Amino acid sequence: MKSFKEMYEAVKDLNPKIVAVAQAADVDVLLAVKDAYEKGIIKAVLVGDKSEIERLALSISMPLKDHEIIDVKDDEKACRAAAKLVSDGQADMIMKGLVPTSVILKAVLDKEFDLRSDRLLSHVAVFESSFNRLMLLSDAAMNISPDLKAKIDIIYNAAYVAKKLCIRDPKVAVLAAVEMVNPAMQATIDAAILAKMSDRGQFKGMIVDGPLALDNALSIESAYHKGIISTVAGNADILIVPDIEAGNMLYKAITFIANKRIAGIIVGAKKPVILTSRSDSKESKFNSILLASIVASDKNI
Numbered sequence: 001m002k003s004f005k006e007m008y009e010a011v012k013d014l015n016p017k018i019v020a021v022a023q024a025a026d027v028d029v030l031l032a033v034k035d036a037y038e039k040g041i042i043k044a045v046l047v048g049d050k051s052e053i054e055r056l057a058l059s060i061s062m063p064l065k066d067h068e069i070i071d072v073k074d075d076e077k078a079c080r081a082a083a084k085l086v087s088d089g090q091a092d093m094i095m096k097g098l099v100p101t102s103v104i105l106k107a108v109l110d111k112e113f114d115l116r117s118d119r120l121l122s123h124v125a126v127f128e129s130s131f132n133r134l135m136l137l138s139d140a141a142m143n144i145s146p147d148l149k150a151k152i153d154i155i156y157n158a159a160y161v162a163k164k165l166c167i168r169d170p171k172v173a174v175l176a177a178v179e180m181v182n183p184a185m186q187a188t189i190d191a192a193i194l195a196k197m198s199d200r201g202q203f204k205g206m207i208v209d210g211p212l213a214l215d216n217a218l219s220i221e222s223a224y225h226k227g228i229i230s231t232v233a234g235n236a237d238i239l240i241v242p243d244i245e246a247g248n249m250l251y252k253a254i255t256f257i258a259n260k261r262i263a264g265i266i267v268g269a270k271k272p273v274i275l276t277s278r279s280d281s282k283e284s285k286f287n288s289i290l291l292a293s294i295v296a297s298d299k300n301i
């Protein structure tokens with residue numbers, strides 16, 4: 001798949017998923033839910049301040065008769081109520097509404113809801129790049145300062161999403177500030193170890209290389225100028241960032257500076273969590289619903 005349009009084509013005929021929206025009283029969240037509902041992709045359970053949800057829904061001409069509303073005002077209780085809906089099998093996935101990321105993630109991680117699997121949970125963003133293809137970025141929103149072991153899981157989670165998007169043998173660039181190993185920069189050491197693991201066949205179904213600076217991950221000319229010979233350089237499908245600071249800034253640069261369309265979800269839990277920034281557009285929230293629907297689908301799309 002090369003675009004969100006193709007992702008939409010892939011999900012439009014699937015059975016609609018039920019989405020539990022935590023703190024749904026937000027115009028862009030409701031617009032995304034309305035659009036996805038009207039296109040037959042989802043049904044929603046709206047958890048949040050009922051009177052505020054009704055007021056906002058009226059302002060965007062969104063009929064509420066087809067959506068259940070659960071009246072919860074407090075952020076933590078709303079996230080826990082949404083997690084419980086998924087845990088009880090009444091919803092297929094959770095969507096973050098107008099609530100801080102850490103609050104919804106703590107609910108998802110709470111053992112009471114049994115949503116964890118044996119995998120690390122990590123955030124995967126998908127964006128339409130300038131190279132006429134979808135690219136993935138991880139982890140921009142969950143794991144704050146992943147160690148080598150966590151980075152391995154982050155790579156596997158991102159590759160899992162890439163495969164759901166029909167990206168075969170994804171090329172994974174492990175990013176750092178420089179492309180040479182510098183013992184003073186832990187990101188370069190981790191990247192070099194991950195690249196060596198890939199050389200030795202320790203990553204199945206993907207090629208991992210690093211350290212790569214962002215320019216030579218994206219541009220073959222840039223890599224050539226620096227004398228880097230790598231099948232990943234200039235061809236990366238997946239960008240792995242060293243920590244949440246780098247990831248979050250790259251994510252926001254993609255949306256606010258480059259004006260690219262993006263989607264974001266948490267993977268590794270038993271069900272996907274639709275997780276965008278509160279400032280993301282309604283289109284990004286809609287695209288994230290598409291992404292979660294593809295990942296949640298058993299069907300080989």
Ligand code: COD
Pocket residue numbers: 101102103105106109116119120121122140141142143144248277
């Ligand atoms: N995957 C699986 N299990 C995890 C993960 C993970 N990524 N993180 C924590 N756990 C488990 C731990 O093993 C433990 O059993 C339990 O969850 C609690 O772990 P803590 O105490 O380390 O975690 P918390 O609850 O303090 O914090 C987890 C958060 C995800 C909330 C935290 O890492 C966080 O705030 N991340 C950043 C979120 C954020 O602010 N993003 C902003 C960008 S939008």
